Amino acid sequence: MLTEAKLIQIRRQLHQIPELALQETMTQAYLKRVIAALPQTYLTVKTSADLPTALLVRVAGSQPQRTIGYRTDIDALPVTEHNGLAFQSTHPGIMHACGHDVHMTVALGLLSYFADQQPRDDLVFFFQPAEESESGGKLAYDRGLLTGKFRPDEFYGLHDHPDLPAGTIGCQLGTLFAGTSEVNLIIHGTSGHAAFPQKANDAIVIAASLVMQLQTIVARNVDPTACGVLTIGKITAGTIRNVIAGEARLEGTIRGLTQDMISFIQQRVREIAAGVALTYQARIDVSFNQGGYYPVENDPTLTTNFIRYMQTATDVDFQTTPPAMTGEDFGYLLAKIPGTMFWLGVDSPGGLHAANFQPNEASIFKGVTAIRGFLCDRMTQ
């Protein structure tokens, strides 16, 4: 089994080569090298031309009653790292700012244990591309990567949590993460000279008004006792200070703990965009993309069992955690295959997606210990 020191070295090396969704070729090659150095007796490795950066590893069990799936995401974010680490990202403008380097390392720690100590049940490790965008989990499922001997009967996966103590496992019954829908708004105005606003239709002014009105959806339309989010994270408009912009593009994300909430916010976005277009005599195109980012619904029976183990194991710290508005395309996989998503505390000074996100590496070995214990316990049932 990979030692704690080796796992930390692996995490740091993965941290240095972050890659965006569906471009994870160096990461996949690195993972393959680590896996090739493990005992191979029980392992079968699978890749697919249908999703080239995905990687699956099956561990043959000794007396299998079921196939247990364990999923980790492998992609990174377009964030410029500000951590001042000796092992910081070597890919300009890209960073493991959501901790997928830690997720992968924990998965490798587990895999290395079971490559050495044959599990009772069959195991399938799924190194999934494109969690942050492009719905890699959905792509893998829809393109048949999780079929035949690689089809789990039940599925587990974690996400790191910056505010939980390092190594603490967090979970709850029911919905753990929100469903999300990407939203794109394109404002078509009329460009012109900055000195003659009366001859143009300024897309930047329209965008400003639109953003402020969109804010009223959560503030004034969503039931305050329910949960909804609408964030516009990117605006693109204009070329130079003395030209009125004829077009503006807004990109954002809608979140809700239920599908109904997501549909409701989408409908209000359409209505407000139509109203703003009328007010300013512009055209506004609205489009949504939910992909596989369904609300993450934990299976009641499997999750009760998971929580029971984590609460009673003497070497695990466990906290019940409320739902979060983060999204996860593991929600799609859990809609197809029952299972449990849970948190691993990493006690970071910076939050998820922040340039100073810096997980405490003590979480890695603690995470491996807790999850390995759970998987071994599950195989006795």
Ligand SMILES: CC(=O)N[C@@H](CCC[C@H](N)C(=O)O)C(=O)O
């Ligand atoms: C854990 C996490 O941060 N996940 C992402 C998932 C993104 C979903 C989609 N691209 C969107 O932006 O709606 C998140 O931002 O929560």
